[in-house]
Amino acid sequence: MAEIRDIKSGRTGEPPPQPMPRRLAAIVAGDISGYSRLMQIDEEGTHNRVKRIERDLIEPTIVEHHGKLVKTTGDGFIAIFDSPVEAVRCSIVIQQNLVGRNAALPKHHWIEYRIGINLGDVIIETDDVYGDGVNIATRLEGIADPGQVYISGGIYEQIKHKVVCGYESLGDRKVKNITDPVRVYRVLPDPAAFQRSRRRRENILIFLLSFTLLVIAGGVFWYMLWQPRGKSWDQASAPVSSPAEQPRPPALPAPVVKQAAPESQPAPTRAPAQQQPAPQSQLPPAAKQEAPLPRSASPATPAPPSTTRPASSVREPAMIPLRGGSFAMGGIEENTEKPVHQITIKPFAIGKFPVSVGEWNECAAAKGCAFVAAGKDDAPVTNVSWTDAKQYVAWLAEAARKPYRLPTEAEWEYAARGGTQTKYWWGDQFQSGMANCKNCTDIAATEQPIKVGTFKPNPFGLYDMGGGVDQWVEDCWHKNYQGAPTDGSAWVESQCTSHVIRSGSWRNDARYVRPSNRDSYDTDVRYPTHGFRVALSP
Amino acid sequence: MKFIRLIALSLALTCLSFAAHAQGKPAPKDALLYFVWPQNGTTIKGGFWCRFGLRNMGVTHAGDHFANSGHHHLLIDVNEPLNPNEPIAQDKSHLHFGAGQTEARIELPPGKHTLQLVLGDAEHYPFNPPVVSDKITINIK
Numbered sequence: 001m002a003e004i005r006d007i008k009s010g011r012t013g014e015p016p017p018q019p020m021p022r023r024l025a026a027i028v029a030g031d032i033s034g035y036s037r038l039m040q041i042d043e044e045g046t047h048n049r050v051k052r053i054e055r056d057l058i059e060p061t062i063v064e065h066h067g068k069l070v071k072t073t074g075d076g077f078i079a080i081f082d083s084p085v086e087a088v089r090c091s092i093v094i095q096q097n098l099v100g101r102n103a104a105l106p107k108h109h110w111i112e113y114r115i116g117i118n119l120g121d122v123i124i125e126t127d128d129v130y131g132d133g134v135n136i137a138t139r140l141e142g143i144a145d146p147g148q149v150y151i152s153g154g155i156y157e158q159i160k161h162k163v164v165c166g167y168e169s170l171g172d173r174k175v176k177n178i179t180d181p182v183r184v185y186r187v188l189p190d191p192a193a194f195q196r197s198r199r200r201r202e203n204i205l206i207f208l209l210s211f212t213l214l215v216i217a218g219g220v221f222w223y224m225l226w227q228p229r230g231k232s233w234d235q236a237s238a239p240v241s242s243p244a245e246q247p248r249p250p251a252l253p254a255p256v257v258k259q260a261a262p263e264s265q266p267a268p269t270r271a272p273a274q275q276q277p278a279p280q281s282q283l284p285p286a287a288k289q290e291a292p293l294p295r296s297a298s299p300a301t302p303a304p305p306s307t308t309r310p311a312s313s314v315r316e317p318a319m320i321p322l323r324g325g326s327f328a329m330g331g332i333e334e335n336t337e338k339p340v341h342q343i344t345i346k347p348f349a350i351g352k353f354p355v356s357v358g359e360w361n362e363c364a365a366a367k368g369c370a371f372v373a374a375g376k377d378d379a380p381v382t383n384v385s386w387t388d389a390k391q392y393v394a395w396l397a398e399a400a401r402k403p404y405r406l407p408t409e410a411e412w413e414y415a416a417r418g419g420t421q422t423k424y425w426w427g428d429q430f431q432s433g434m435a436n437c438k439n440c441t442d443i444a445a446t447e448q449p450i451k452v453g454t455f456k457p458n459p460f461g462l463y464d465m466g467g468g469v470d471q472w473v474e475d476c477w478h479k480n481y482q483g484a485p486t487d488g489s490a491w492v493e494s495q496c497t498s499h500v501i502r503s504g505s506w507r508n509d510a511r512y513v514r515p516s517n518r519d520s521y522d523t524d525v526r527y528p529t530h531g532f533r534v535a536l537s538p
Numbered sequence: 539m540k541f542i543r544l545i546a547l548s549l550a551l552t553c554l555s556f557a558a559h560a561q562g563k564p565a566p567k568d569a570l571l572y573f574v575w576p577q578n579g580t581t582i583k584g585g586f587w588c589r590f591g592l593r594n595m596g597v598t599h600a601g602d603h604f605a606n607s608g609h610h611h612l613l614i615d616v617n618e619p620l621n622p623n624e625p626i627a628q629d630k631s632h633l634h635f636g637a638g639q640t641e642a643r644i645e646l647p648p649g650k651h652t653l654q655l656v657l658g659d660a661e662h663y664p665f666n667p668p669v670v671s672d673k674i675t676i677n678i679k
Binding site for chain 1: 563574602603604606607627628629639640641645662
């Protein structure tokens with residue numbers, strides 16, 4: 001019936017009569033001042049720098065402020081935001097970052113944006129946005145000085161008490177092709193930042209820049225040389241580390257049974273297979289060619305079809321399967337840990353140790369992870385952001401063809417408690433020597449982070465659940481558990497800018513070792529005490 | 539041969555990176571880190587937006603090695619002196635703003651608290667000389 005009505009309404013030939021996608025939005029228009037001049041000086045260099053700024057600064061900043069980049073032109077961009085406050089903050093962040101980026105360059109190479117922001121009712125289509133409101137934003141940007149943000153009266157009214165910074169009224173301005181004059185304000189985040197005296201520092205800045213470039217170049221060279229050696233680990237360590245988790249010669253009983261052993265009876269010595277880099281890794285590089293299959297794993301198994309081949313070459317972290325269960329999550333010590341709430345956890349497996357440098361570097365060698373980690377092979381990998389950790393689990397899941405992932409926050413706490421409800425897994429009183437935390441051990445600072453599995457395992461047979469390295473989990477950061485899910489799933493929303501870290505590190509004191517302790521950190525930022533462990537869905 | 543070259547190279551690079559870490563990046567002498575809000579001695583009810591001001595340097599994402607730029611760290615009720623040879627600590631009283639934030643929503647229990655800003659370089663080390671704000675005291679009602 002509905003279709004018939006449509007035809008009768010006489011709109012044949014036009015798209016279905018959806019209401020025009022109109023919306024009130026804050027429109028941010030930016031463009032580079034003196035773009036043609038820059039292009040004249042150095043066409044390719046300028047183009048590359050502009051693209052890099054768009055990729056590294058403008059796009060992520062817009063996303064962080066919940067905006068949407070509608071389009072980029074050669075020398076500019078247009079973005080829309082639901083919130084004028086976010087639009088202005090985003091613009092300030094972009095401008096302040098650019099100040100830093102330009103600092104190392106001579107003035108005639110500066111890339112400076114002019115930004116205009118207007119609040120308007122606009123028509124939004126997938127790859128463009130139309131309307132008066134957009135034109136006004138573009139005109140504001142046109143009259144703005146380089147490095148400045150100009151906003152319209154409409155935006156000013158919305159943000160004047162919310163974004164604390166200076167606003168200089170420039171009065172009503174007549175702008176091209178717009179009938180009514182527009183009230184214009186200049187945003188002054190910190191006026192003095194732009195009036196830097198720089199001449200005497202130029203030399204040192206250029207030196208620092210070239211030094212940085214040298215280090216980067218050295219790093220790349222190093223990385224390229226290391227790669228062949230990285231591959232030899234694959235091959236060498238596979239027979240040693242993975243027989244227990246090897247996908248399956250069909251005759252073997254379910255591997256879960258084998259793995260369950262350490263749960264009931266934590267081995268007194270710590271998992272030699274995983275943490276010692278196999279001595280064979282010293283094999284001459286000639287051995288780096290892939291052997292078809294590790295000989296020792298399953299002698300007479302006829303090679304299954306090619307799908308399992310990649311899996312057989314990857315070293316997987318040692319995993320401990322956990323039965324599901326119910327527990328009280330949270331604590332009363334900190335507001336972030338309240339309210340205590342009952343959680344039901346489904347069965348899953350979790351890494352026995354945090355991911356080690358050796359394990360990480362296999363991912364780096366396979367180009368699944370962004371950088372080669374420094375440090376001993378059996379030390380936990382550190383200086384990883386949440387995004388880095390996600391890259392590792394994505395690579396591991398793909399390479400091993402198993403659903404590897406980060407643990408959820410609830411799973412992490414369940415695993416860390418090891419079936420206890422006390423303040424620490426060993427009781428309510430802190431005991432030295434149980435965890436790697438600040439002033440809890442005799443380990444010299446230069447030896448930190450000490451290798452995984454140095455301290456006692458908890459009742460589930462898990463090492464370093466508290467102290468050692470901070471560990472990323474899947475969940476977005478929320479300042480307390482108000483509204484948290486109770487089924488053990490991750491509490492996430494799209495595009496959250498910070499995620500939860502657990503465990504505390506060797507640089508945090510004993511309070512941070514508590515299994516209920518939680519903290520947050522920016523999603524994309526690396527820090528030298530941050531690592532992670534993996535989880536696996538059954 | 540290749541092996542020796544590798545060792546020499548990695549050694550050189552390690553030394554380089556240590557040299558880079560031994561002390562923070564140089565900061566301009568006129569760099570000024572300060573609180574836009576709150577000011578010293580302010581009494582505040584409940585949570586507040588803390589705004590960071592920086593002059594003569596730029597704010598950038600942690601990990602970006604641009605000269606003359608860094609990212610903010612907010613120290614709440616911290617009394618230990620700053621160690622210039624270690625990355626700025628990360629815990630509940632050392633808040634990091636490595637995404638280039640210039641403000642933050644802060645909630646503190648009632649009472650007197652001190653706040654201080656420290657600018658960190660790409661690797662979270664303090665600059666040399668350290669770029670720090672005055673330590674201010676606020677009162678939460």
